[in-house]
Amino acid sequence: MKKKKNILISSNGSSIAKILSNCLVSHNTSFINDKDLIYSNPKELEKLFEKIDVYVHIGFKGFLAKDEMELIDYHTRVTYDLLFAAGKKNVEKVISISTLELYKDYEANLTVSENWETKFPLDKPELLCANLSEKVCKEFARDQVFEVINLRLGDLRKNSDTRLSEEKFKKSINLMVNLDFSLEELKQSFNSARKKGPNWINLHLQDTFEGQKFLTNKIDNLIGV
């Protein structure tokens, strides 16, 4: 039996936060609320991360902003402040929730996987912000503050070629919470001396079916689809 983890989720008002809450019922979950984000000194955020094992940061459609500048501020400065505080409190793992819409500008017949660079339109700031949020998380992983799994999700609400069922999301997110970075699949050591995988792992997540838009072999291998 896996130990229950203490999991902090970055917001509680969005639909994705509610789905996350349902998916992580077997753990102790808590949420950051709007009042927590009113701070004069970033050190005040550290109390949110007391005894937290895993922080789930929603980088796409997880924050309601009054305008585009506030949205950018949240996905850059506030995200930086939250992750900085998480590092100070020795959070072991961060799961960044992002979106497969970051590949919106590729043609549908291309075999887009985690190896492809993101390419998205700039007509709305949400996708730019999802990209910026990923970048902030990645630099914390690069500096070995904690391990980061960047989950780019398909569509949890609509039946489309990127649809993602709550069932597959639940299975995946629970696996991510407990994922051991020293697993051979992640190390890909090939006779090297590596003891663990990289601190930054990108994973694309949508349902597996004929005509699915994005390849999901990497996560399907991990969760055993």
Add this chain to the structure above:
Amino acid sequence: MKILILGGTGMLGPWVVKALKNKHQLLLTDINEPPKKYQGDFLKLSVDDINGVINAAEGMDCIINLSVLRHDRKLAFDVSTKGNYSMMNAAKIHNIKRVINTGPHFQMLGQSYEEWDFNLNPEMPPQPGTRLYAISKFLGQEIAERYSDYFGINLITLLYYNMRHHYDLTTPNEEKAVLHNDMVPFTTSWIDCGEAVRCAVEIDKSKLKSNSETFFISPMPPHNKFNSSKTFDVLGWRPKYSLENLWTKKIKKSNNHIEDSY
């Protein structure tokens, strides 16, 4: 050219004005007033005031961003990240096709590069790490590059590291450099830093291989830590000062003044 300069009264601004003022029409903006000696147009403006920047950019041919704020968390992101969002939106709205952005070398080459490798060059993918100044500038650069790519705005990014006066190797608020004792491996004279911006303003677009190009503004000392050959080859920048007294054990003396001048 009509040029909007953002953050124009900081450290680099006066040297950029010096390099451009007799050839171009400048509108200097900053939250701080310029010195009384400055005779040109000035507008008090914070770079994160998106509407203010959009209004100031109307009718401009080029925008130069020199704004910087390093230490305060909120202000660093306001200036370096949101400031670039303001600037690129202004360029998009007014169809301004050339933007010159400036920043520190470590917005691209953070510790994970600098402490490990040599021949570091401006074609490398960025690794800023979590240092506040580096990451806030890097995120601004990410915004600028995305806008450049998507809206066809020509973006030239100039990266600097350590700037010194050529005459005494001092710089404001920094310790005096020690001569003949090895150097910060990317040290440039202020006057050459300003001249690099002029090169970026005036370069013919046909010489640039893509819509977004980055240059290291550094002479080429022999240590091979950073490679700025692209700046010489493409931008056509020729620094007047190599600052060699920082990286030679003895003062290099001229044997023949006339011949050395060629």
